[in-house]
Amino acid sequence: MNILSICFPIIIPVVFGLLIPVFDFKKKLAREIYVMSVVCVTSVLAWINVINMTPETITLWSFAKPLIVALRIDGVSKVFIALISSLWPFATLYAFEYMRHEERVNSFFGFYTTTFGITMGIASSANLMTMYMFYELLTLVTIPLVMHEMNHRSIRAAIKYFTYSIGGAAFAFMGFIIITKYCGTNDFVYGGIITSEIMKEKAGYVYLAYILMFFGFGVKAAVFPFHGWLPSAGVAPTPVTALLHAVAVVKSGAFAIIRITYFIFGAQTLKGTVGEYIPLVFVIITIVFGSSMAVKEQHLKRRFAYSTISNLSYILFGVLMLSPAGLTAGLLHMVFHGVMKIAIFFCAGAIMHQTGYEYIYEINGFGFKMKKIFAVYSIASLAVVGIPPLPGFYSKLALAKAALENGDVLSYIGIAALLISALLTAVYLMSIMVRAYFRPFESDKSVKDPNAYMVIPQFMFCAMMIGFSIFGSYICQFMAEIVSNL
């Protein structure tokens, strides 16, 4: 594969995205056509890569040895790229309607589109250096999105987000230099680049480096106790919360952890060591903690944010099983949760957009007024809870299987945590359905479904979920094949 086809999905959205504020579109239609064509072209190119690309490393340039910017698309990248590039066009369509009454729309879509390219960069990185670079850039381009409202609350949230992310990156950087020092390279190789000689001499530092990097990248994946930025960042407009804080940004964190765990350190290096146990304990805590906080939270978007925190740790739990089955389960949950959570967030966004209500106790009886939205919400939340045959069921089953296969004490505790969390998930998601369907409507506003811009993406996500549930076993197999082919 040539250099251009791998670079285009990164360069096109970055360049054309940054040009939006320069063009400063005055007409809404012109802007929408422009943004949509950039996003669609990128998605199509990305999908072509997913289908055609062979895992070859393409070196772009070198800062200085061994700091090289290089790209490569392998199986894991393809999963992430496919997820992102399928969701982005629909999320953009939704954002057109949502941002209709907002100001500074040009700069919003500028950064929104740029983020697409940066995320692609994270997915196609061939070494730690490249991933770290895109990871830092991701923080920088998403800050303006969090800050979009520009009131004191959103500025505080953005500064919090910035502090957490840059702090996390500093942790990760520390691990990065230790690894590069000992290995002399930082390329991603399945099975890891840590040789047995290094383990003989420096085992302690290798574990230290892993823990530093796990929590460093874990900041974006909202691992307890570094989760605090995510609920606060909910002040951003809903397309941002939905796409970035449920999919692109947080899953970049999870993706980075997959990369370091399997492609830098290697499952064998970490298996059964302190490097596995400490992160695993925090991941299990996060799973239960996130769900419990979600039950307590009365603000719609913040409740879903806590739910995301919990679900991200499902992915990390799978990853930390350090087996092909665990990785498969993690990737499955990454994809499924991405689609389910974006649908749920978009429902919350639709409610806010149509009525301005943000709290759960304000939506009594909405179920029969916003029929389409709540139909989607019901399917999506049943899927997140994990009712068979909806997609959440497959991924949770795979997670539990991987944990059983692993078979040590922490894995069993983890399974218990998954079950408790599933129960709590049922409580915090279904209670909203109960309010919407089984309480009398009492608002004095007129409440109705939003227009097609918002409904079409929702239906598409629904279709995806149903597709996943019909072809669930095939997808599980397919994912297992990807992992075994790495």
Add this chain to the structure above:
Amino acid sequence: MNNILIMLLVIPLVMGLVSMLLRGREKTKLCKVLTLISCILTFAFSVMTFFAGDLTLHIWQITENIPFDLALDDLSRIFVLLFNFIWLIVCIYSFEYLEEDKKQERFFGYYLLSLFTLNGIAMSSNIMTFYVFFESMTLVAFPLIIHNETDEAREGAFKYLFYSVAGAFIALGGIFLLVLKDVPMEFKAGGVGVFGSDTMTLVATMLILVGFGTKAGLFPMHAWLPIAHPVAPAPASAVMSGIITKTGVLAIIRIIFYYIGADNLKGTWVQYSFMVLTLITVFMGSMLAYKEKIFKKRLAYSTVSQVSYVLFGLSLLNPLGFTGAILHVLFHSLIKNTLFMSAGAVIHKTEKTEVQDLKGMGYAMPVTMWCFTIAGIALVGIPPLNAFLSKWFLMQGALSSGMSDAIRYGGPAVLLVSALLTAGYLVTISLRAFFVPEEEYRLPKNEAGFEMKFAQIVLTVLIVALGVYCTPLVNYINNIATTIMGGM
């Protein structure tokens, strides 16, 4: 080819004196043209040094065994290029900044004289010549600081003078202790080879490090820097922070690697105490910067911290650390000059000096604040901007030094904490400048003029360009490192 050395000294010396003669004769325009021409010429000569090979030039004999010599080696070339380039850029900037000023002739006169002494420092080939130029630089930079003639300026300038002279004398004391033994004065790559690790040498070295460290803002002699730098006019603060602090670094490089010899210091208490001092400075500087409310003072504290990154790299006494240190000298100069010039542009246009007044400045001065933002992000160390690379080499150097684990892992940890604080004290300014509540802080557009924008943009472009591609530079510095430290 020896002409190059002479020209690098004579042009700024003569032109500087001429500008001062023009004082009070309403010849400001002529003075500006002279300054610009001489800056361009010296810059051209500094580029030519790269094609000239190693040169030496004997000027005169002060006493029988104290010669006054110049020489050009790899290290001088880098510093000469840096000094003359920044001088040219800041010169262009200052034309606009000082346009209302009554005493421009004096400023430009001393500005050029400072360049003369800087070139002398970079090209000195023995310790006495170096010391002569170093002392004269202290003196000719004094009028730049006191230029505004306010009470604070006078106070800052005297503090500067006091500390600098005290530091220089401490260093001189050390030099006396060394030359007591009747040793050669010439610098030689890898050390002159007559020193051992005896107590006398070590004490002398420590005195010299602390003494010359004063100019570089090293704890415990740092206190003048945040007072003196901000009171000067912005172009002067920029070169003080960006360049003149680096002469302290150059002095320390010359002493450690070209005079005493790095091997003699390895593993001694001097290395450890020097390193601890640099780490204290790194942390303290960024902590104080974080707390500081006045814009230029915050930048000055940041200088305290960042120059000690460089000194930390030197204290590791290994090639990787050295490479990181020299890279950070160059990159920090570019970045800090940009930051100070942006601060100066804001002050020049709006007279706002406190950090909290900068809210919404992104709308008023977009170009200036974008340059500030890029430079600030670079200083935090985010790839692909330049300071990422220098920090990378510094940390690799720390990890590969043969010292105890506390230093090998503690050093990088301090640097990282400081990088976080850097993000806290610089990037938050940018965030507040661009992202403020509607209506409340929307300022009318009030962008700096062409010269100011030009200077900032040139440096910002370099910050990005050197971050993306600087393999030749790294190789060049690596060469120096291997010549002075062998295959260590």
